[in-house]
Structure formats: C-alpha cells, structure tokens
Amino acid sequence: xxxxxxxxxxxxIASWLNTPEPLVLENLLGQVVVLHxxxxxxxxxxxxxLPQAAAINELYRSDEVQVIxxxxxxxxxxxxxxxxxxxxxxxxxxxxxxAVDQPSETGPIPVMMQKLNLQGTPSLVLIDKAGVIRxxxxxxxxxxxxxxxxxxxxxxxxxxxxLVKASGAKxxxxxxxxxxxxxxxx
Amino acid sequence: xxxxxxxxxxxxIASWLNTPEPLVLENLLGQVVVLHxxxxxxxxxxxxxLPQAAAINELYRSDEVQVIxxxxxxxxxxxxxxxxxxxxxxxxxxxxxxAVDQPSETGPIPVMMQKLNLQGTPSLVLIDKAGVIRxxxxxxxxxxxxxxxxxxxxxxxxxxxxLVKASGAKxxxxxxxxxxxxxxxx
Amino acid sequence: xxxxxxxxxxxxIASWLNTPEPLVLENLLGQVVVLHxxxxxxxxxxxxxLPQAAAINELYRSDEVQVIxxxxxxxxxxxxxxxxxxxxxxxxxxxxxxAVDQPSETGPIPVMMQKLNLQGTPSLVLIDKAGVIRxxxxxxxxxxxxxxxxxxxxxxxxxxxxLVKASGAKxxxxxxxxxxxxxxxx
Amino acid sequence: xxxxxxxxxxxxIASWLNTPEPLVLENLLGQVVVLHxxxxxxxxxxxxxLPQAAAINELYRSDEVQVIxxxxxxxxxxxxxxxxxxxxxxxxxxxxxxAVDQPSETGPIPVMMQKLNLQGTPSLVLIDKAGVIRxxxxxxxxxxxxxxxxxxxxxxxxxxxxLVKASGAKxxxxxxxxxxxxxxxx
Numbered sequence: 001x002x003x004x005x006x007x008x009x010x011x012x013i014a015s016w017l018n019t020p021e022p023l024v025l026e027n028l029l030g031q032v033v034v035l036h037x038x039x040x041x042x043x044x045x046x047x048x049x050l051p052q053a054a055a056i057n058e059l060y061r062s063d064e065v066q067v068i069x070x071x072x073x074x075x076x077x078x079x080x081x082x083x084x085x086x087x088x089x090x091x092x093x094x095x096x097x098x099a100v101d102q103p104s105e106t107g108p109i110p111v112m113m114q115k116l117n118l119q120g121t122p123s124l125v126l127i128d129k130a131g132v133i134r135x136x137x138x139x140x141x142x143x144x145x146x147x148x149x150x151x152x153x154x155x156x157x158x159x160x161x162x163l164v165k166a167s168g169a170k171x172x173x174x175x176x177x178x179x180x181x182x183x184x185x186x
Numbered sequence: 187x188x189x190x191x192x193x194x195x196x197x198x199i200a201s202w203l204n205t206p207e208p209l210v211l212e213n214l215l216g217q218v219v220v221l222h223x224x225x226x227x228x229x230x231x232x233x234x235x236l237p238q239a240a241a242i243n244e245l246y247r248s249d250e251v252q253v254i255x256x257x258x259x260x261x262x263x264x265x266x267x268x269x270x271x272x273x274x275x276x277x278x279x280x281x282x283x284x285a286v287d288q289p290s291e292t293g294p295i296p297v298m299m300q301k302l303n304l305q306g307t308p309s310l311v312l313i314d315k316a317g318v319i320r321x322x323x324x325x326x327x328x329x330x331x332x333x334x335x336x337x338x339x340x341x342x343x344x345x346x347x348x349l350v351k352a353s354g355a356k357x358x359x360x361x362x363x364x365x366x367x368x369x370x371x372x
Numbered sequence: 373x374x375x376x377x378x379x380x381x382x383x384x385i386a387s388w389l390n391t392p393e394p395l396v397l398e399n400l401l402g403q404v405v406v407l408h409x410x411x412x413x414x415x416x417x418x419x420x421x422l423p424q425a426a427a428i429n430e431l432y433r434s435d436e437v438q439v440i441x442x443x444x445x446x447x448x449x450x451x452x453x454x455x456x457x458x459x460x461x462x463x464x465x466x467x468x469x470x471a472v473d474q475p476s477e478t479g480p481i482p483v484m485m486q487k488l489n490l491q492g493t494p495s496l497v498l499i500d501k502a503g504v505i506r507x508x509x510x511x512x513x514x515x516x517x518x519x520x521x522x523x524x525x526x527x528x529x530x531x532x533x534x535l536v537k538a539s540g541a542k543x544x545x546x547x548x549x550x551x552x553x554x555x556x557x558x
Numbered sequence: 559x560x561x562x563x564x565x566x567x568x569x570x571i572a573s574w575l576n577t578p579e580p581l582v583l584e585n586l587l588g589q590v591v592v593l594h595x596x597x598x599x600x601x602x603x604x605x606x607x608l609p610q611a612a613a614i615n616e617l618y619r620s621d622e623v624q625v626i627x628x629x630x631x632x633x634x635x636x637x638x639x640x641x642x643x644x645x646x647x648x649x650x651x652x653x654x655x656x657a658v659d660q661p662s663e664t665g666p667i668p669v670m671m672q673k674l675n676l677q678g679t680p681s682l683v684l685i686d687k688a689g690v691i692r693x694x695x696x697x698x699x700x701x702x703x704x705x706x707x708x709x710x711x712x713x714x715x716x717x718x719x720x721l722v723k724a725s726g727a728k729x730x731x732x733x734x735x736x737x738x739x740x741x742x743x744x
Contacts, residue, residue, distance in 0.1 A: 041649045042370040079642035087634040091599045120371035139369045147333025155341035183325045184228040185306035227463045262459040270451035414742040492743035511741045519705025527713035555697045556600040557678035
C-alpha cells in the first residue's frame with residue numbers, strides 16, 4: 001500500500017560525527033528517520049533548521065525517531081571542510097549523528113544531495129518506517145507541522161492507542177511542564 | 187480499547203462568540219477537539235496559549251480538528267465580563283469559536299472548569315475522535331509536542347496512509363513554504 | 373535655547389496606580405520623563421509597548437528617568453474601566469506609576485490624549501529635563517533607538533563625563549552581564 | 559579631562575573586508591567607534607553580537623558612529639581562516655568594515671585581542687570621540703543599554719540640542735515607524 005513516495009536511497013557518506021559507527025537506512029526500518037540537510041555557513045540552517053533538528057532529537061526516543069544531520073556542501077567547498085564542520089558541531093553543541101555528504105567527482109553538488117534531489121539548505125526529509133520518503137522540503141517548516149507529520153508517521157502500522165507510549169516521547173509526559181511566568185493557577 | 191482517559195463531559199456554556207450556534211461535543215465525534223481554556227487577563231494565555239490555539243486553527247481543517255476557546259474566569263470576575271471578552275476577542279483578531287464558561291452558583295470556579303478539573307489557565311485539553319480526554323495539561327506545551335499529539339490522534343481509526351490528506355491540513359502541502367532570508371538555494 | 377518642541381502640558385489625571393501620591397510634571401523638572409500611553413486591550417501595547425516601558429523603568433534610576441504609564445482609553449470605554457486596569461496591572465506585574473487619563477465630557481478621546489495630540493496607542497512621549505516634549509511617537513520604536521534618545525536627553529546640561537554615573541543607570545555596570553549560552557571565553 | 563579609561567591602541571590588522579582601505583583610529587577622532595570582536599564559529603556572536611552590530615550600523619550615520627567588526631580568532635585557527643571569514647560575511651550579508659586580527663607569533667591569542675585585553679567573544683568596545691575606551695565588555699549587552707551609551711557618547715563635546723541631528727541618526731526621524739500589527743489608531 002505504502003506506494004506513494006519513493007524508497008529512500010541508501011546513504012553514501014564520506015565521514016560521520018557523533019556516532020561510533022556509520023548509520024545505515026536499511027537498519028533503521030521500523031523507525032521514522034528525520035534527515036536534516038544543512039551547510040554550516042547557511043544562516044537559515046543555523047537560526048532555524050539545526051535548532052529544530054535538535055528539538056526533534058530531544059523530544060523523541062532515538063529508537064522511534066532517528067535524527068540524522070547531513071552536511072551537503074554545494075558552495076564554498078574550500079572552507080566548509082570536515083575539520084571546519086567538526087569545530088562547528090563542537091561549538092554549537094550538536095549531539096545527534098551527522099553525516100558528511102560524499103563529494104561528487106564531476107561537480108559542486110555532492111552525491112546524496114543529488115540522489116535526494118534537494119534544492120538547497122536547509123532541507124527536511126522525512127522517511128517512514130518502511131523506508132519511503134514522505135516529505136522532501138526545502139526551506140522553513142513550522143515546529144507544529146513537523147510534530148504533526150512525525151506524529152502521524154509514528155502511528156502508521158502501530159496498533160497502540162497509548163498516546164504517550166506511541167509518541168516515542170522520552171518519558172511519560174510528552175509535554176513541557178509549566179515554565180516561566182504567565183500561568184494563572186487557581 | 188480506548189479505555190484510558192475519561193469521556194469528556196458535555197459542554198455547559200453561558201454564551202458563545204465566533205459561531206452562529208452553540209457547539210456540542212456529541213456532534214463533534216469523529217473529529218479531534220482542542221479545548222483551550224484561558225482568561226483574557228492571564229499573561230501566559232495572551233503571550234503563548236491563544237497564539238498556539240490560533241496556529242492550530244490555522245493549520246488544520248475544522249472538520250478534522252475543531253479548536254474551541256473556553257473562557258474560564260476564576261478571578262477578577264467583575265472585570266472579565268462577556269462584554270470585556272467580546273472587546274478582547276475583537277482586538278486580538280481571534281476567529282475560532284469561543285465559549286464563556288458557566289458561572290458557578292456556589293463559588294468562584296466556573297462549571298466546566300470544575301467538570302474538567304482544570305488547575306488554572308492556560309490549560310490545553312485534547313479530546314480524541316471517540317470523545318475521550320487524552321491530554322489535560324496546565325501550562326505551556328511546545329508547538330512540536332502539540333503537533334505530535336494531534337497528528338497521532340488524527341491517525342487513530344484512520345486507514346489512510348496519505349500523510350497530507352490524513353493530516354487534516356488545509357491544503358496539499360502541509361508545510362510553510364520557504365519564507366524570509368536564510369535558505370541557500372543551489 | 374531648548375526652544376524646539378513645546379512645553380509638556382501638566383498632567384490631568386482621573387486616578388493613579390503604583391504611587392502613593394499623584395505625580396506632577398512641574399516637580400519632575402531636571403529629570404527625563406518617559407510617558408507611555410497605552411490601552412489594556414491594545415495588542416501592540418501588551419506585546420511591545422509595556423514591556424519596553426518596564427525595561428526603561430528597570431534600566432534607569434527613577435530620579436534620573438521617571439517612567440509614567442498613561443491609560444488613554446478611546447474605545448471600549450465600558451470594559452476598560454479603572455477596576456479592569458487594576459486587575460490588568462496586577463496580573464502583568466507592572467510596578468511603575470500608572471495614570472488613568474481623565475475622560476472627556478464631550479467625546480470618546482480623553483483629556484491628556486487630546487492635549488498631547490496622540491494618534492493612538494501605544495505612543496511614546498519623551499520629555500526633557502526642561503519639561504519640553506522631544507519625541508511624540510505613535511507605534512513601535514526599537515529599544516536601541518529609545519536608549520539612544522534617553523541617553524542623549526540625560527546628557528543635556530550635564531557636565532559629567534562619567535558614562536556610568538551620567539547614564540542614570542542603577543549601578544556601576546550599566547550593562548547586562550554574560551548570560552545564557554554562546555559566549556566563548558578564552 | 560576625559561581622564562577615565564585609556565586611550566585605545568591603534569589597530570594592528572592582518573587584512574580587511576568591506577572597506578576600500580584600512581581604517582585607522584587616529585583618523586576617526588571626533589566620531590564614536592564601536593568595535594565588535596567576534597569569531598565566526600561563536601554561537602553568541604552569530605545569534606546576538608553580530609545582529610546588534612548590524613543594527614548599530616543601520617541606525618547611525620557612519621560619520622558619527624563607525625562600526626568595526628574585529629575577527630579575533632583564539633581557537634580553531636585552522637578552520638576560521640580569512641577565506642572562511644569571507645564566505646561567512648558574504649552569506650550573512652554583513653556590510654560594515656571587518657578587520658582580521660593579526661595572529662600572534664607566540665601563542666593562540668591574536669595581537670589586538672591582547673592589546674585590548676579581551677576576555678572572549680563576543681566583546682563590545684566603545685571608544686569615544688577623543689579615542690578613549692569607555693566600555694570593554696565580554697558577553698551580552700541589551701540593545702537599550704547600547705543605545706543609551708552611544709547616545710551619551712555622541713553628546714559629549716556637542717553643543718547641539720537637536721536630538722535628531724545630534725543622534726547621528728540617518729534621517730530626521732530616529733525611530734522606527736509603526737510596523738506590523740497591534741497599534742490601535744484613533
């Protein structure tokens with residue numbers, strides 16, 4: 001049934017950060033995969049895309065939703081090197097696995113970026129439990145929309161009606177507690 | 187089956203704004219209902235809760251997700267009157283249906299606020315397609331978490347695997363287009 | 373020399389909040405006066421104007437810069453009453469003196485609003501040490517611009533070259549310390 | 559008299575961006591100089607410091623207030639190179655003059671960073687019309703405080719009482735006009 005969308009191509013990666021060994025999509029079947037394509041010198045990635053990826057990584061258990069950063073350099077290749085990325089990831093405190101896209105032998109656009117047919121950065125690619133691409137979006141997506149789509153993908157093929165459990169959330173209460181000022185308690 | 191949670195009590199409302207006729211939960215079975223309890227002079231409602239309710243109302247089709255504001259006055263009764271609420275709703279440009287909770291005859295806490303056992307404002311109550319309360323939360327919830335939970339509730343009992351259609355989103359592309367600066371196009 | 377601008381008209385006020393006795397402009401000569409005109413149901417006042425007035429009140433010593441809120445109701449008179457304002461000021465935690473503009477006997481625009489020729493709310497009126505109006509602005513002004521103008525008004529007629537002392541700032545270090553993440557220390 | 563503070567040391571710079579020829583502090587006497595020290599991979603510089611420097615550059619005329627970015631690399635030297643900085647400045651659309659601090663021959667801290675005794679990035683250094691350092695601050699400073707201090711420095715030695723002219727603002731109205739929603743016009 002899952003016929004809409006196309007099967008996500010397997011990852012072809014030059015090197016990894018934040019993971020003891022390379023991630024393989026084939027091994028992630030059964031989980032929702034969030035691929036966040038970015039460049040370290042792309043303002044929209046730094047201000048919006050990467051914080052959103054970090055928030056997804058924070059909200060869900062990694063055995064339910066696997067966040068993967070994908071560094072897809074298509075400009076300024078000489079300065080957005082793996083070493084520069086490593087310093088960037090350290091300074092920004094990113095903790096989810098980050099893959100360095102494989103440079104192309106024939107042009108500026110790296111391999112995965114071509115295979116995924118990305119239009120630029122930031123791009124958000126959502127892959128369902130069956131390994132099928134369900135969203136491939138260049139630019140900004142609101143947090144509410146991302147939550148909505150991941151929530152739906154988590155429910156596919158899931159019999160569970162336990163909202164908290166099914167949510168993949170890290171603990172029993174999948175919401176932020178009352179924080180800061182402003183709430184008016186009885 | 188769907189045994190967790192309790193059936194939401196039917197609405198007992200003094201008056202309505204933004205709807206030609208009163209809403210009845212019994213008639214909303216099959217839809218997800220988002221009840222946002224607020225007070226017009228509650229800072230957390232004005233800065234966070236009501237904008238979030240408006241964003242939910244904007245994201246989903248009303249025949250999939252019905253947003254209802256619930257004005258639950260439990261303090262400053264003499265100034266948070268229905269007339270004051272009407273001016274407030276006009277100035278803040280709120281367009282979703284808003285119900286004025288029925289004053290109690292015996293104390294400051296109005297009727298629905300008691301029936302729902304709310305602890306204060308803002309409170310977010312999520313009711314599933316079967317009319318069962320699945321979340322009852324006082325304070326702030328992140329947009330991503332709200333999207334995640336509504337997305338999951340929408341999928342319950344839904345055979346569809348069409349993410350866009352199932353999302354209840356108003357149009358085919360359930361995401362915000364590239365806006366503002368910062369995206370780096372190839 | 374101070375000939376530009378016009379002398380600010382003396383305040384004609386119906387009632388006061390947050391002050392043991394009425395403030396009189398004549399008694400404030402030698403200080404910079406920041407008049408913030410607002411309505412409690414005006415979204416721009418709640419989201420921007422009043423937080424800015426509170427920040428000014430926080431930054432400067434009150435014997436150098438006197439912040440005064442002016443509740444200038446020109447619409448929804450029946451619900452933006454002094455009692456409603458009192459609840460609003462309490463809930464939002466405003467601590468600077470707030471004056472209720474005197475209702476007009478002939479129309480909806482209250483007395484001070486007419487005398488100051490305000491166009492709406494929020495409006496920011498800056499009065500210099502000589503009692504002359506130097507800015508009368510309807511709408512949003514950036515924090516940097518407000519700081520710039522108050523800083524200049526404070527320097528007028530001041531021989532001091534001590535930036536910190538002259539600033540009217542409450543303590544020796546007129547800046548926020550390093551807060552939150554992001555600073556990179558050697 | 560201006561005896562407080564010390565004379566700012568003359569700039570010793572490896573290379574410049576965004577200026578046809580090197581800037582010399584001696585030539586800027588009579589103007590207020592805003593030195594913003596940053597590193598391109600410092601999160602606090604990217605999110606707060608550089609936007610504030612750009613806002614100062616936007617607000618004031620450059621013959622009254624000269625903003626200078628100072629790239630003071632003290633870590634990750636191999637990746638925060640002049641070429642990388644050039645790509646960064648291009649992507650972030652920075653338009654004010656930016657100086658690359660001269661590397662030290664003996665350690666990781668570059669020359670100007672040592673001479674100015676900076677503690678890290680971002681750092682804000684305010685130099686008055688007489689070339690004296692009046693503020694040297696590591697970390698975040700609010701926009702209102704920065705505006706206040708620059709406004710005061712602009713007034714020193716200025717006979718003018720014309721707030722708009724003296725402000726160094728680019729046009730007659732040194733404030734943002736009414737923008738966006740929320741203002742309530744009569």
